[in-house]
């Protein structure tokens with residue numbers, strides 16, 4: 001059911017500092033920041049050839065990544081995103097197998113303009129999973 005690794009997301013406390021580190025120290029090509037208030041984050045993407053790195057900074061008081069950064073103040077690996085062909089079929093299959101789909105279970109439009117869903121980290125060995133329909 002899952003396909004390619006679309007991105008690995010890192011939550012960071014200071015996006016500008018993270019961009020400087022990736023661009024100037026690691027020599028990466030970093031996209032312009034994109035504010036996504038409906039997801040409570042500001043993001044940049046870094047194309048590393050075989051996948052992308054997503055850097056996430058909290059946006060707004062209710063941002064879902066604030067509790068993560070409280071537990072990991074210097075930042076850390078937040079989620080992995082796998083591509084799926086049919087996100088509704090994937091959701092229904094996962095729900096039937098007992099996995100918890102986060103939120104109201106309805107896909108939302110993610111940073112790439114495509115539908116995304118999240119799966120509870122406790123159901124996947126401690127790793128938060130995002131699914132993106134491609």
Ligand SMILES: CC[C@@H](C(=O)O)C(=O)SCCNC(=O)CCNC(=O)[C@H](O)C(C)(C)COP(=O)(O)OP(=O)(O)OC[C@H]1O[C@@H](n2cnc3c(N)ncnc32)[C@H](O)[C@@H]1OP(=O)(O)O
Pocket residue numbers: 009036039041043054056064065067068071077078079081102103109110111112116118120121122126127128130
């Ligand atoms: C930009 C759009 C999009 C894209 O297109 O790429 C994005 O990537 S948006 C990214 C941000 N959005 C989300 O993460 C949405 C889904 N996330 C959530 O709903 C919540 O973050 C969460 C996963 C339910 C966690 O919320 P929290 O308030 O921290 O809940 P709990 O305190 O109940 O945590 C339960 C348990 O899970 C541990 N945890 C939390 N986050 C992670 C994580 N990222 N990876 C692994 N584990 C995580 C948390 O520590 C708790 O564990 P215990 O302490 O052992 O109880």
Ligand SMILES: [Co+2]
Pocket residue numbers: 007009054079081130
């Ligand atoms: Co993501």
